[in-house]
Amino acid sequence: MFQSQGSGGRAGQGPTRRAVALGAGAVLVFSGLLAAVPAVASHPEVSLAGSNFEIDTNANLKQDDPSPSIDWASVSEIRKQDSPSGQNDESFGNGTKEDTAVPSVVDGGVPPNKSDLKFFGVYQEGTGSAGFLNLFWSRVQDPSGTTNMDFEFNQSQTASGNGVTPVRTAGDLLIQYDLSNGGVNPTISISRWLTSGTKADCEASNTLPCWSKKTLIGGSDAAGSINSSLIAAADADGLGSLDPRTFGEAQLRLSALFPPGSCFAFGSAYLKSRSSDTFSSALKDFVPPTPVNITNCGSVRIVKTDDLNAPLAGAEFTLYKDNAPIGGTRGAEDTITTQKCTTVADGTCTIGSVLAGEYWVVETVTPPGHDTAADQHATVVGGVTTPVTLTFVDPRQRGAILVTKTRKHAASGSGNHPQSGVTFTLTGGTTGVTDANGQVCFDNLLFGNYSVTETVPAGYTADGATAKTVAVNNKAACGATPYVGETVAFGNTPLTNLSVSVDSQIDGGTASTIVCTGPNGQVASGSTGSTGDGSAAASDLKPGIYTCTIDIDP
Template sequence: MIAAVSVAMVLTPTMASATHPEVSLAGSNFEIDTDANIKVDDPAPSIDWASVNETRKEDTASGQSDESFGQGSKEDTAVPSVVDGGIPPNKSDLKWFGVYQEGNTSTGFLNLFWSRVQDPSGTTNMDFEFNQSSTLSTNGITPVRTAGDLLIIYDLSQGGTKPQLSIRTWTGSAWGTPTNLTSSNLATGSINTLSIPAGEADGLGAHSARTFGEAQVKLSALFPNPNVCAGFGAAYLKSRSSDSFTAALKDFVPPVAVNISNCGGVKIIKKDDTGAALAGAEFTLYKDNAPVGGSRGAEDTITTQKCTTAANGECTIGNVLAGEYWVVETVTPPNHDTAADQHATVTADATVTLTFIDPRQRGAILVTKVRKHAAAGPGDHPHAGVDFTVNGVTKTTGANGKACFDNLAMGSYTVHEVTPANYVGEADKNVTVDNKANCTDNPYAGETVTFTNTPLSKITVTFESQVPGGTAATIACTGLTATPPDGTPSDFDDTSETFQDLVPGTYTCTVVVDP
């Protein structure tokens, strides 16, 4: 079995110039050959099955394991019975089917092919069923039918070579009235009247005459309402025993996943300025009305389509009608700047991927340093020349006693003071930065912290005998320890004692003179 992913292609304005007979619909570059084949016969931009990556499914080989529909199964049977080994070759034993979407729904086409083991006698009928749901029914093989599913019917009456194509829609309980696509020029098709050698079959194997057929249907026939999203996630091919729609179903090629839609999607990847995934960002689509492009304006209208990024920083807005849109970040994760709008051109059966970067917001800490200074008057006064360190960066207070640190990511920081000599400083302070700010803001909107320095004093008490050697003294200040210049402890025959590093306060000193 060979399976490939379907690819949506944008059509060129002109159709390929055919050098051999084709029945392709106007506007298509896909070769629906008068004598159906698989290879590309014309120059670019012509394409054929051998040059595209269609979704392709092979049937189980003929024999006891080949699936077929059980007795009594008809097209209107919502859940047909499935049996093995019930299809003899003369009953249109199927081999392959393929699906390829070309372009979008306004100008595009759905191309199909089928192949079978041999040309049966009599009427040949192939039906391509397209299901919106890929959930399996109770038979475990065919998908659950949903109202709006489609059946494209490929009829070759009485051994004919020119197929007639029609389409029916599932009503919820039966297939509705058929619409003839061939007569309305919405579809075309052909079969091979000559054999196809294996070397020209793109892996499908050699085909004898009348065992390969192809068809082309305008996507607008599948999606008649351009304002309603619709899509099909599974498809399969089956055969009927006669041209009567109520005839028994015979062989089928099991369903394969497809992605055929008149809508697209927008995938959003959200990161911060470090490249880390960012969750919790909501994005909303705005319809970009004329004039298209430029920047989002008052004429552009909001839609109800939105998504919110998950832990991996991604989300997808699905079922977006083809058209021009603005993708707008409408909820921004805390402590991040909102990303600019981005324009998206959405096409059918395709997903646009956009990456948005939300820079982390930055804050600032303004440090104010004050001191007591009697000569300058009462109260606190700016203290210049004091060093502070935040996040490994050191700054010095200016004449106004201030030092400012910015470009700080949101979070908690420790502010450390290098206490100047002869002052009592303060311990480190923790500051939480949670406001977007810059040191140059006016007015300043960031975090603030104040450190107060207390100047230190020293007391020197001096004793001197007026008669040399006549008296001795001891000097003591309550609660203080003297620090003599030589660094030795004070004794009981002091002539001078110094007590230093004193904060403002009241001190009591006693001098005892011994005559």
């Protein structure tokens, strides 16, 4: 085990180190925590307890201790380089101060004896209350007097009227790194951009908007240092050789940067230098803004599909705070929030700016024709820019069609009676046969229109159409009590054959004609031949009054 040397070491603290390396990219991305590994520094450091990042008493960039220790040379931080010194080096001019809402940007305005900046870097280690924000700056030369560096973090990436620095938004953050002449440990404080309140809330300005009064970040939440000796180019991680007092670094606990109970997401950062330790003094050089992604909150992304994995639009989801006891199922103790979203055509939506904590994600509006998905639990970690993604499946609802079949049957009495054994065919070819109650039921039917077709039994005629269209739009199942699905009825009437004949007792003795009429006119006719015998017949007659007239001629 390595032991700390010097008063700046961490001997006795035994910090838990969590390293989160960033990929090479244009924005700072919060990553999940890695496994905790205890480590103790082998050289003087002022790193905060719980951090693996080496904030060296004599600031440098190289990793001095074995892993899990990290330093600038072993991580992929967000790094921004200033324009080379000279007439094209952008700077602040025309008396621009920290409270100037839209700073005046000029070129070549940094006198040689002021802080001519070279680089700044930003690296986040860990997330939420266990995370740290690490910063560095470098400059061309050590000016006389104090060192005053301000890191500004803006929520917006939209350029202000100067076309360079971002528009300021209420709650933007100013981290101030102040080092007295000859000192090695800076004073670190923060201010927030105010757009409301009173001028008494301002650090220096007599009008709003302004930067709030400084809040000194205590020793347990912030640390920093400057290089007191030369950093050779080989050890400078691409910054070039650094003379004493031209490189400084700082570390702040993330939990100290954000007001409790409020969500902030910073999308841009830049570094600037002041001409003196007076907050209202003029600003000089600055390193232009670069995109970052620093937030104390998280988000929940919802993917909504049906049971065929097709996206579903129009589903609303609401966050409920999961109060103790955590997990299990949502209960009366869990409280609804105002945070919600509704899925769009691709079946997704995102609830953003979610404070770290435990939540239930509840489907509060379900698309028509679908079943509501069960609640899901979400643990939101502050500062993780990758959203918690949950997939909800709303099965398509299904319905049923109950077919009732009746017939007329004189032997059973008047009226309609159940008819068994009749076959019905549903759209798609599914068939069913009526039972003793004259019923057959089709279920597990997706919503839509279906054709129900009867195969009419021999000896009967259908009382109406043999194919009927049924719209299924109610969730139902066969056998459920009460049955709430669709219904359709069919009726049959039995048919009768009619036959009338004449037989002349004396061949050729009589000649006859037969005419039978029914409800719709003549149904049968006939006449005798040479023998005087003849008949008339009709088939498949519906019930009714039929009259047969027989004319017998001698």
